[in-house]
Amino acid sequence: MRIGELADITGASPRALRNYEREGLIASERAANGYRVYEARTAVRVRNIRHLLAAGLTLADVQCFTPCLDGDMTTTLPSPEGLRIARERLAVIDERIAAQLEARNRLARALDAVSALSS
Numbered sequence: 001m002r003i004g005e006l007a008d009i010t011g012a013s014p015r016a017l018r019n020y021e022r023e024g025l026i027a028s029e030r031a032a033n034g035y036r037v038y039e040a041r042t043a044v045r046v047r048n049i050r051h052l053l054a055a056g057l058t059l060a061d062v063q064c065f066t067p068c069l070d071g072d073m074t075t076t077l078p079s080p081e082g083l084r085i086a087r088e089r090l091a092v093i094d095e096r097i098a099a100q101l102e103a104r105n106r107l108a109r110a111l112d113a114v115s116a117l118s119s
Contacts, residue, residue, distance in 0.1 A: 001040060002036065002037060003017055006038050006043060010050065011050065017036075017046065019059070023062075025045070025063070025066065026045055026046060026049075028042075045069045048070075051074065055086070057086065061085050064081050064082055065082055
């Protein structure tokens with residue numbers, strides 16, 4: 001199938017698919033006209049990549065999961081390495097949330113102070 005078809009059935013943009021290919025996560029052949037042609041099973045791999053990205057992992061993180069991208073990742077236990085990467089990513093996300101919450105609280109306090117002065 002061509003890149004547009006793969007994009008349609010997986011919900012990934014053609015740009016994302018080209019990026020996944022650059023990262024070595026998916027592969028294509030080139031047709032005589034230069035178009036990328038993907039095997040039908042690539043759709044499963046792309047859906048799994050998108051599943052991992054939606055869970056908060058990065059493309060670099062997804063590299064660790066390459067051996068299991070062709071199966072049903074939603075029902076298979078991740079490897080110890082996969083769990084380690086997921087836990088590390090969760091810690092990074094938690095740190096970002098804490099930083100954003102602190103910034104939000106500082107802004108709220110500043111607005112409260114301005115409101116008290118204008119009352």
